[in-house]
Amino acid sequence: MIFAAKTTASGLIALLIAFTLNLDQPSWALLTVFIVSQPRQVLAKALEEMDIARRKLLGDDLDSVATSGAMPAFRATRIAAVTG
Numbered sequence: 001m002i003f004a005a006k007t008t009a010s011g012l013i014a015l016l017i018a019f020t021l022n023l024d025q026p027s028w029a030l031l032t033v034f035i036v037s038q039p040r041q042v043l044a045k046a047l048e049e050m051d052i053a054r055r056k057l058l059g060d061d062l063d064s065v066a067t068s069g070a071m072p073a074f075r076a077t078r079i080a081a082v083t084g
Contacts, residue, residue, distance in 0.1 A: 007037050 011033040018026030 003039055007034060010037065 011030045014029040014033045015026055018029035023029070
């Protein structure tokens, strides 16, 4: 509830400043406030998910390097390369 009140107040202040400066589309100031101001929990969760995604991407990269390095060893027999 406090977050919503603070965000609304900030949005109204941004809208007042946009009208004072005679911007072409002052409503974008209000929208920008609501987009940029996210609760800390949401931001923390997003950062955690990005960290997990980075680890998975690193694992995929290492797996592809290992597979590329092992493939020449199986050139002689195609069945060994397919079945692993």
